[in-house]
């Protein structure tokens with residue numbers, strides 16, 4: 001959150017911390033151990049960012065703090081974010097601008113720091129110059145593990161031992177809590193001394209903190225525990241296929257319905273067709289009694305285990321839960337009117353599955369209802385692997401694998417399927433298992449539920465059809481479409497065709513796909529679409545589209561077949577539209593191709609040029625992709641990225657989508673199957689590699705290569721390439737981008753690297769050194785890893801000077817410090833982190849711009865007198881205390897006059913660090929005179945006066961009788 005940039009809509013709570021642990025901004029072991037703890041819970045349904053937010057909620061609440069409303073849906077970053085975590089040595093102005101960048105006002109900054117610093121403290125190992133030797137850490141307040149207002153009350157009453165307010169931090173200007181709390185004259189921190197105000201303020205501001213996310217992320221409403229929640233509900237085929245065992249538990253929130261008032265629960269299920277038939281059973285219901293209780297921070301829960309036998313002849317489709325109370329009353333919970341769905345179409349067989357956690361060897365068995373078989377049955381495995389290399393990232397990567405399951409024995413109305421896979425990475429116990437047959441799934445089961453040996457299935461019924469019961473309820477018209485046509489003995493309730501069969505037509509669009517035309521199959525028995533294939537009698541355009549999710553193309557054929565692919569085989573050709581004339585098996589209102597004719601649909605997402613697919617079929621190197629030509633296979637750079645412009649990663653990656661994403665850049669490159677990088681230059685450390693190294697196919701196109709680990713499949717804009725296009729320009733040569741870049745919307749910088757003479761309203765003034773003992777520009781400053789001259793100019797709006805430094809820093813000021821001098825222009829040779837065609841200074845060098853319209857205040861000086869006060873000395877702070885300790889305030893409007901007024905009645909006043917004011921009648925121990933030139937910072941509120949510097953006070957003495 002601390003590096004969120006609202007101006008660029010980047011960063012926020014996105015889990016990028018996992019990639020930033022080596023940064024000096026994130027010192028200490030705490031981040032690492034915390035992330036290791038969260039890693040166990042990382043899954044496709046719980047991002048690291050959401051887990052961090054939940055951790056904030058739990059930490060605050062566990063220590064007696066408020067309930068922070070917890071919303072979900074954060075998306076994890078794939079790489080490190082910008083730097084910019086506030087550091088204790090920063091100036092007040094920097095803190096204010098850093099929090100402003102995050103979207104927090106100055107008041108909110110004070111609030112959120114106080115709320116954070118009611119817990120924990122500062123460690124000597126990490127901050128040896130703040131915590132004295134012999135002490136391992138000093139807490140921020142006297143109740144370091146209680147979320148209370150003491151951090152505020154102790155600060156306000158002056159007896160705080162907060163190491164970021166008093167102690168060694170003061171002399172070295174690292175007393176950041178003082179700088180923050182005092183920044184509005186202590187107004188906000190004073191309001192937080194009330195216990196209730198502290199709690200409610202923290203509730204608001206901490207929610208704001210965890211909800212800082214990019215605008216592309218949509219968070220859910222705050223989550224709250226359900227009154228009734230089914231957990232781990234699982235069917236298991238048993239008795240040779242005659243029945244299911246239904247197991248699991250129902251969690252009841254007893255905060256409002258006390259557990260002692262509950263007699264029992266009744267689980268009542270609907271049969272496979274939504275009716276009330278229960279086969280040989282007398283009722284479709286089972287009773288559960290209390291097994292145990294548990295409590296959270298604010299809730300209590302009771303658990304009721306479920307164990308029921310359900311005949312496979314009738315099956316199950318959903319259930320409801322009734323809570324029976326001791327007073328004879330009862331309440332039924334039906335999932336807000338939807339019932340709790342539970343499908344018996346695909347069922348994981350836990351006892352016939354096994355996992356050897358030592359080796360990751362996994363075997364999964366499942367049964368599929370006989371009216372569903374015919375579609376491929378796939379085992380999906382989501383698993384964690386430790387990050388490779390020495391990245392220091394303790395959070396594993398999430399991977400998925402899909403294995404087609406092999407059909408086995410048919411038992412009664414079900415057929416067994418099984419598959420084996422060795423889960424790499426040594427963390428197989430955290431894997432999640434899903435089984436899918438067409439649209440039916442049994443998903444997200446923990447692999448850790450499996451034993452080490454696979455059991456055998458005992459007793460088998462003869463293979464048979466699913467016998468569908470005659471529905472007994474009027475609401476049972478919704479018969480599962482997959483079950484309607486299989487059993488010869490089935491009685492369906494959907495055939496009410498008095499209205500007649502609709503006339504089929506061509507559907508121009510289905511989901512994100514548009515109709516292309518009618519196409520032939522490939523010649524010589526080769527399929528036109530070589531990806532996945534499905535066939536079932538209930539074919540609809542929608543279900544084919546769903547089966548082909550992620551593919552660019554799909555098509556239906558012969559009324560009941562569905563094919564997916566990312567390209568059409570070259571021997572497939574366009575046929576007259578009228579030849580695709582068979583209605584879809586599951587939807588007589590639409591056409592689904594014909595014999596050897598495909599009703600072809602193409603995605604509208606990435607194919608922007610034409611709906612007509614390009615026929616290519618075999619896996620091969622693509623010499624050209626749109627306006628780009630292939631350079632070759634290229635290594636990553638040893639330091640930094642080979643291409644350092646934009647980047648993204650996607651499971652749908654194709655060369656075309658990467659080229660489109662990099663539009664406007666000179667180069668694009670794909671890597672590791674699913675990553676895409678853009679740039680206008682190639683890092684000089686990147687070198688050509690053999691083509692064979694780039695051996696991974698694109699995640700979204702099995703016919704193209706997308707680099708490999710540490711290898712880029714590199715392309716260059718044809719217009720920018722040399723005639724041979726085989727060698728990469730050296731790093732220091734920047735190429736000219738072509739006119740293909742969008743002039744209106746593209747964020748990609750284009751042009752030639754050159755000195756920019758004007759960045760309105762500023763004009764270039766030269767390359768300047770930093771000041772000696774003071775910044776050259778002391779107004780305000782910021783840092784951004786995508787710095788541009790335009791951004792710095794707008795950030796410095798209202799200041800006379802603006803300057804960029806060291807590629808990513810921006811400084812503003814109304815005066816240029818006298819010790820800053822003009823340097824050779826060649827010293828300012830670093831390009832801007834956000835625009836490689838602009839210069840942004842260098843190390844200790846400012847790319848300086850000035851605007852003439854604003855009259856620069858006179859060069860600052862130390863006036864001899866201020867009213868009745870006379871300049872006394874430039875002095876150091878005291879040690880351990882303040883030089884002038886009686887009273888103090890700080891303000892962005894600080895002038896010598898305002899400090900003099902504030903200190904009326906005292907013998908001395910002193911201004912420090914541009915915006916701080918101190919009063920006293922004598923000097924504290926350790927405060928000594930310093931050279932007058934060291935009091936070199938101009939006053940925040942008057943650029944023509946000096947107001948001390950870091951650890952330096954411009955001290956004035958009162959005239960006698962003042």
Ligand code: HEM
Pocket residue numbers: 027028030086087088095112113115116117119120121122123124126127176180209
């Ligand atoms: C101006 C902004 C801030 C600065 C300069 C700052 C600085 C620091 C420093 C130097 C430490 C000591 C770390 C160590 O020794 O391991 C610390 C600890 C801590 N900070 Fe901050 N902080 C700031 C804002 C925040 C905010 C906004 C929060 C949360 C809302 C927060 C929560 C904490 C906590 C809980 C600790 C204790 C860690 C521990 O005991 O291990 N800080 N902070």
